[in-house]
Amino acid sequence: MEYQLILSQKALITIVLVGILGLLFRLYRALVANPEKLRSALRKQGISGPPPTLLLGNLLEIKKARAAKAPPLCCAPTQHNCANALFPFFEPWQKKYGDVFMFSLGNKLILHVTQHDMVREITTCTSLDFGKPSYQVKEMGSLLGNGVLTSNGTHWAHQRKIIAPELYQEKVKGMIKLIQESTMTLIDSWNSIIEAKGGIADIKIDQHLRSFSGDVISKACFGSNYSRGEEIFFKLRALQESVSKKGLSLGIPGMRYLPTKSNREAWALERDVKAIILKVVKERNESGYEKDLLQMILEGAKNSDLSPDSIDQFIVDNCRNIYLAGYETTAVAATWCLMLLAANPEWQERARAEVLDSCEGQVPDGDMIRKMKLLSMVINESLRLYPPVAIISREAFKDMKFGDIYIPKGANVWTFVLTLHTDPEGWGADSYQFNPDRFANGVTGACKIPYLYMPFGVGPRVCLGQNLALVELKILISVILSNFSFALSPTYLHSPALRLVIEPEHGVNLNVKKL
């Protein structure tokens, strides 16, 4: 009896030990072994990079470099060299290892590519086996679901086919009225602030611009139910903040499933968002047709071969995706553009003169914005120096070849937009300076290698909301120019920071005066 007990104790201990060893082995494979296999495949082709620090990858090195190099004021706002301040580690690595090098981030192996021909091949690659990195899909997907922004393969291709036509130029024309309304809401609120302050006010513009783009997306998506849309917008903003706070992922498998405080908060927000969207859909089914994005998504989904359950999920996920893709990017693009116009009074004057001439005191419509060439040049230049989306990233889901480099299955590829947008080889010696004149003859006139300009990405995953975003920016900036003059506030501290988008770390304060 005693003997049997000893045996079963031994068996128990053996089982526990085998279990622990198995877990450790899985952890080792997830954290170390797989990236090491990819590394050696790339190393054999002559591609090198900084050695990874065990488990944390280059994270510690990156943190050290950031702490050492990024002062709050990283460069003059008009001589933009923030690529180096945002990513102080890339410059020395690029100098040492060339235009194609590898590094690791936690358990992820990243191939960093700024070599021009290879960038072109990578960004225009149409293979469904080359998509959004799985780590991003997992991290973002757990919060945003499986919509067009966060999915891959045939599922993504199918969703894109349904949604893309709803954001074509013709459809965006139908949204101009609601963009004008949202613009006037912002103008009215600035007028009240200025009046209360006696003619000139120091306004922190970030939140106002977020409300503007959130308002546009809410109305574009949810039509007359847009107040529900605004509820969703606030919850998604909170959700996004909770993702941003996590910063660079340590790559520890399973972290996002742990019931930590931030994960629990995120799950609750996610449940709320889903419930609100489905409620609007239900009301819509009862009350009838509306001509908004939600309706188009609804019809697209109904006319597809999705099952009824998948239709609900499709609608919820894509509403959340469009919200996230559309509001923060546009708001931050408008923020940087106004900051640059405030820092360059001569350009502010030139753009204003054009607006006054083209619009003659009216809120611009589609025809008027098409005519405003200087305004387009200013927006293009602003998106060049401050592209909201900093990195185009992909993962090879099978072994692939770009240029003469074999990319092993599982490797992530990063193209760093800021480096391309400020490369003197394409843009000339003044590539870090704000000079909208370079766009006088379009992108091909501005850059010797035009495909380096990609604020909206390029290729099969190019931004679906590009037309809408540009119309929003043009209407908003032109109406602000025709109503106010503005300068950088003495409290403005220039410090671009990389969160989900490149945004001003301390916000943008402008001294705004009614014209």
Ligand code: HEM
């Ligand atoms: C200035 C504003 C914007 C900028 C700079 C921007 C930038 C981008 C970029 C760079 C991508 C491609 C990412 C990649 O290749 O991995 C993208 C994708 C996307 N954008 Fe935008 N975007 C903006 C506004 C919008 C708006 C207003 C909407 C929708 C209303 C939108 C919807 C999307 C969607 C759905 C995708 C995913 C496309 C796909 O994966 O097939 N974006 N955006």
